[in-house]
Amino acid sequence: MTEHISKNRERAEAAFSLTQTQHLSRNRVVSEIDAVATARNEKTARLRALRLEQDAIALAQVAAKSDKG
Structure with a gap:
């Protein structure tokens, strides 16, 4: 069970990292x-x-020219 949560957490962190990177790139x-x-x-x-x-x-x-002439 711990392994399953850990893999879900890894996927969530990877997705968050990707989103954060995209956000920072967009801001730049x-x-x-x-x-x-x-x-x-x-x-x-x-x-x-x-x-x-x-x-x-x-x-x-x-x-000036029109005044002279």
Whole structure:
């Protein structure tokens, strides 16, 4: 009888270990995806700010030229 309980326990521990490993792997992947998304959003915001700055400079140049001529 002890042998039967021991084998059941071994199977349960193996199943738990597998589940725990899958959970940890999933969390790691989600963290990596979040990091990539954060980096992408930061880069997009930086590029948008640069584009808006360039647009403002171009608009100012056009306004300056139209004032002269």
